[in-house]
Amino acid sequence: MKIQLLYTLVAAILFLQLPACAQEKQEKKTNSYENLKPQKMKDMTDAEWRERLSPEEYRVLRQQGTERPGTSEYDQHWEAGVYLCKGCGTELFEATTKFDAHCGWPSFYDAVDKKNIKEELDLSHGMRRIEVKCANCDGHLGHVFPDGPKPTGLRYCINGVALNFKAKE
Numbered sequence: 427m428k429i430q431l432l433y434t435l436v437a438a439i440l441f442l443q444l445p446a447c448a449q450e451k452q453e454k455k456t457n458s459y460e461n462l463k464p465q466k467m468k469d470m471t472d473a474e475w476r477e478r479l480s481p482e483e484y485r486v487l488r489q490q491g492t493e494r495p496g497t498s499e500y501d502q503h504w505e506a507g508v509y510l511c512k513g514c515g516t517e518l519f520e521a522t523t524k525f526d527a528h529c530g531w532p533s534f535y536d537a538v539d540k541k542n543i544k545e546e547l548d549l550s551h552g553m554r555r556i557e558v559k560c561a562n563c564d565g566h567l568g569h570v571f572p573d574g575p576k577p578t579g580l581r582y583c584i585n586g587v588a589l590n591f592k593a594k595e
């Protein structure tokens with residue numbers, strides 16, 4: 427009885443106290459973001475983001491950068507599955523909503539769930555655009571334009587470097 431209680435306590439402590447870096451190390455090794463606890467991401471420091479992402483991923487996701495068009499492996503990628511945030515693993519776009527907008531960036535006409543993304547007015551570079559961010563980690567994903575196909579009429583123009591892909595099982 428006592429040992430069992432001890433086990434439970436140790437398990438609980440491990441579960442709660444396991445430092446974030448231990449998990450991140452593991453994630454880095456496997457390059458999988460699926461098991462990340464989403465709530466950790468908000469507390470990540472800039473230094474931790476730099477450590478976690480490649481320079482190009484960091485430039486796009488954390489500094490509102492834009493990848494060169496036509497450079498993403500996901501631009502012309504038509505496998506069945508779901509696209510995840512590269513920063514935190516949140517599911518963002520279903521492959522079924524992906525279409526070829528001929529603009530050089532992966533494009534989707536809808537998000538998996540509106541709760542998973544944030545849309546904010548972006549007046550940078552002398553343009554009036556709607557920025558699309560990951561609702562969980564605040565990572566910059568791209569922009570949404572009102573010239574997409576039916577049924578939404580929207581075009582989520584997303585940097586492929588900000589995405590991960592999970593194939594349908």
Ligand SMILES: [Zn+2]
Nearest residue numbers: 511514560563
């Ligand atoms: Zn994210």
